[in-house]
Amino acid sequence: MEALGQQLRPVATRISQYFRDFLDSDFKRQQAPRRRIVLTTDTGFRSGMRTSPYPSLDRDLWNLLGRPSNEDLSLTIDPRRYTRPISDVLRKVIHEQVNAIPASSLQTVHTSVEELAAESYAKAIEDPELWVESVQNHLGSKVAEHIIKPLIAHLDGPLRNQAYWVMDSLFAAEKDLVDRVCGDLSRVLPELLAKLLATQDSVPLKEAIPQFLTLEGTRQALMAFFEGFVAADAYHEFRDLETYVATSDGMQLYLYIGAVKYGGNQYPLFFLPIEVQREEKGxxxxxxxxxxxxxxxxxxxxxxxxxxxxxxRAWVSPIPERIHYIKPEQSIYEEARVLFQRVANAMDLGGKISLSSSATDTSTIAVGLSSSLSLAAYERSDEALLNDYEEILEALKHGGSAVVELFEGIVGGVLRENPKSIAAAVEATWDALPMVDRMVFDSSTHRSPSTKSSAKY
Known part of the structure; x- marks a missing residue:
């Protein structure tokens, strides 16, 4: 029996390869594959994110790829853990916009605060604390109206085009910007207003406002804010990506390793499934x-x-297998690096690029290669059947699998045995049914009568 199994194994292997290749290509010329690097779906949902804009995240993922595969290959994405600072170009744009704030805007704020204080202090005797608070609030609202909001409006275009969620972050930071600009004047304003209330002399207030709210001080306060401003947070981007996966049927998160650019599209070269868990305490x-x-x-x-x-010219696929099982002591990077080099050689880019975190993209007139990493969502079921045949082929090489034995048994039964008729069993089951069950059926427990009738023939 064991000898017979050894004879059937090559046949089962060839049949598995046939069906795998049929599912993979339908034995026709290859069409543009569906698995591409797409960051946003047609309906606007986040479906992928590049890691290179977040240097520390990119570095940590490369470190995981370089570890032995039997180690813990996990990391945590927390809010503000992996951020992207403003680029030098954006910093220059912000600098120019801040320097373009006109002196007239501050003069408008000065005048408005002076006039409100002078017109309302007579009623302040009823509730001095409320009056001081109302003047301070008025100062903040005028700074927001004439300085901060116009600045944000001017920065909207350049920042929105280059940074994920940056404008939401900037609008959320409006109060912080106002507090920074008003800071010096807000600290002395209660004392100045108390003096006005006691002496009814508005001159000290009028002299102090332009001294503590200056154009130079405003520009310095704004630039100090943008020095530490985060253009994007990987947490926000990944949160939207994970939400898309969680709310869609049959989606899986993957890490894409490397990319080939052809015909206006980018395709991942290699990919790894990713398990994602939301942190319980954070x-x-x-x-x-x-x-x-x-x-x-x-x-x-x-x-x-x-x-x-x-x-x-003729061509040969440089990588015959789709699935690569990593040995415990081996890193994913070790395997991917060799495979990447095969692809580069096949595309006439050998020696110009290697798989590494520091490699720069390279290309010919027709095709380009990149060693970049991406996190992306893709349909889990799209290649599930193909993966099943790949796993059967892998198991056939080593033996000892119940699935393989079952598959070999099916192949052996087709080759060595005549088909067994089930007509008699169907007829007997049908004849044993009461007439009511033949005419009226319970769809939850029985098959359709029409199906049964057709099965007889």
């Missing part, structure tokens, strides 16, 4: 890499096929 997310490396063969073969057509 607002963060725990990500765990699964040590099963997949090759995006459809994308690689499609690009090579199209390149070969243009160059009128």
């Amino acid at each position: 607002a963060g997310y725990k990500l765990k890499l699964l040590n099963q490396l997949y090759t995006n063969r459809k994308a690689i073969d499609f690009v090579l096929q199209e390149l070969a057509v243009g160059l009128e």
